[in-house]
Amino acid sequence: MRVAIAGAGAVGRSIAGELLENGHEVLLVDKNPKSISVERVPQAEWLLADACEITALDEAALQRCNVVIAATGDDKVNLVVSLLAKTEYGVPRVVARVNNPKNEWLFNEAWGVDVAVSTPRLMSALVEEAVSVGDLVTLMRFSQGDANLVELTLGSDAPVVGTQVKSIAWPDDTALVTIIREGRVLVPSGSDVLEAGDELLFVATAEKETELEALFAAES
Numbered sequence: 001m002r003v004a005i006a007g008a009g010a011v012g013r014s015i016a017g018e019l020l021e022n023g024h025e026v027l028l029v030d031k032n033p034k035s036i037s038v039e040r041v042p043q044a045e046w047l048l049a050d051a052c053e054i055t056a057l058d059e060a061a062l063q064r065c066n067v068v069i070a071a072t073g074d075d076k077v078n079l080v081v082s083l084l085a086k087t088e089y090g091v092p093r094v095v096a097r098v099n100n101p102k103n104e105w106l107f108n109e110a111w112g113v114d115v116a117v118s119t120p121r122l123m124s125a126l127v128e129e130a131v132s133v134g135d136l137v138t139l140m141r142f143s144q145g146d147a148n149l150v151e152l153t154l155g156s157d158a159p160v161v162g163t164q165v166k167s168i169a170w171p172d173d174t175a176l177v178t179i180i181r182e183g184r185v186l187v188p189s190g191s192d193v194l195e196a197g198d199e200l201l202f203v204a205t206a207e208k209e210t211e212l213e214a215l216f217a218a219e220s
Contacts, residue, residue, distance in 0.1 A: 086112025166190030
């Protein structure tokens with residue numbers, strides 16, 4: 001897979017390193033000469049250019065990329081890069097970094113963003129996930145289809161404890177993706193029985209989250 005990353009700061013370089021370790025081709029693009037540190041990620045391709053300019057993106061051959069990651073520290077730049085990548089070059093997958101949570105509402109399909117990653121939101125979600133039992137926690141918002149990645153830890157008094165997955169009437173537009181049990185990741189099957197302490201990960205539309213949470217609410 002070929003991936004172009006706009007922004008060669010600490011975030012961009014870290015992403016590049018991970019992708020390279022997984023065998024992908026990576027191009028880092030940055031207009032700041034001080035950010036062009038080839039020795040830090042020598043396996044990557046580097047381009048000194050403004051990723052908001054069409055000529056630069058032509059040089060980067062964005063049309064050959066499977067994924068574009070807008071990872072600069074400027075939300076305006078990340079939005080422009082995302083929009084150009086999607087509309088001008090037809091990049092299948094565009095991931096954008098959100099620096100200011102107040103701007104998160106802009107990072108959607110209209111701006112070419114498939115997945116928006118907000119570090120402040122992700123950190124707060126992880127804190128909630130660590131301390132919340134029985135409450136639905138949003139870990140990530142997907143721009144397409146209004147779907148979210150959400151997590152819930154089953155309390156001992158949850159009505160579904162001891163119930164097989166196939167016996168539960170899940171809301172529409174909801175999918176149980178993973179069960180995390182005692183540090184193990186389980187791919188859920190219909191015969192799996194839910195246990196207290198299970199961490200359940202779902203992909204669900206925002207409008208169905210209330211119904212999903214109601215399934216796990218303890219009876220008063």
